[in-house]
Amino acid sequence: MNVFITLLSYDHGILRQVLDVLEDISENDTWKYYEDIIPQAIEFLNKFMDQYHHGKEESFLFPAIPASESSLREQIDHLIEEHKQVKIYINEIESGSELWDLELLRDSVNQMTSHMRHHIIEEEDIVFPRIAEHLDRDADMALFEESQKYMEVRFGASFLAEMEQFANQFQNRVMGEGVIKYSSSGA
């Protein structure tokens, strides 16, 4: 088992939880009930999805693959382009919220959620298993330790727990308590 990739997949579980809730609000057009919590959801997208999760992939996982692995590098470059695209969607969602333009909010949330779902599947089913073949146990542990230190300094030791807590709160608020949550562990 690759520890670093397993933790990235764990992040995906938290991301999917928030994407599901945003999609639910968009489908049911219930924005007005959640106006107070949308800024926190946008902060989650900026900090956890863009800076923390995509930051970990781009700063630690992806550089582990040398340029000589050209077909895998091409897939990685494509994922990095998708990270840039998702940042554009987050900015649109932010504008939609600031202007309280519900059409912009709905369209940008729908585009962002479907883009991210596709992106996560591409990573988990295609690219991560290929990257894992290039990481032996020592390389995996080195990535894990370096990234933990780096992320702790940048985001604080309790950041992941806080983001998880937000995802649960947001889900409970919109979908009700007791809804079966997505779990990357299958538990």
Ligand SMILES: [Fe+2]
């Ligand atoms: Fe990614």
Ligand SMILES: [Fe+2]
């Ligand atoms: Fe990812």
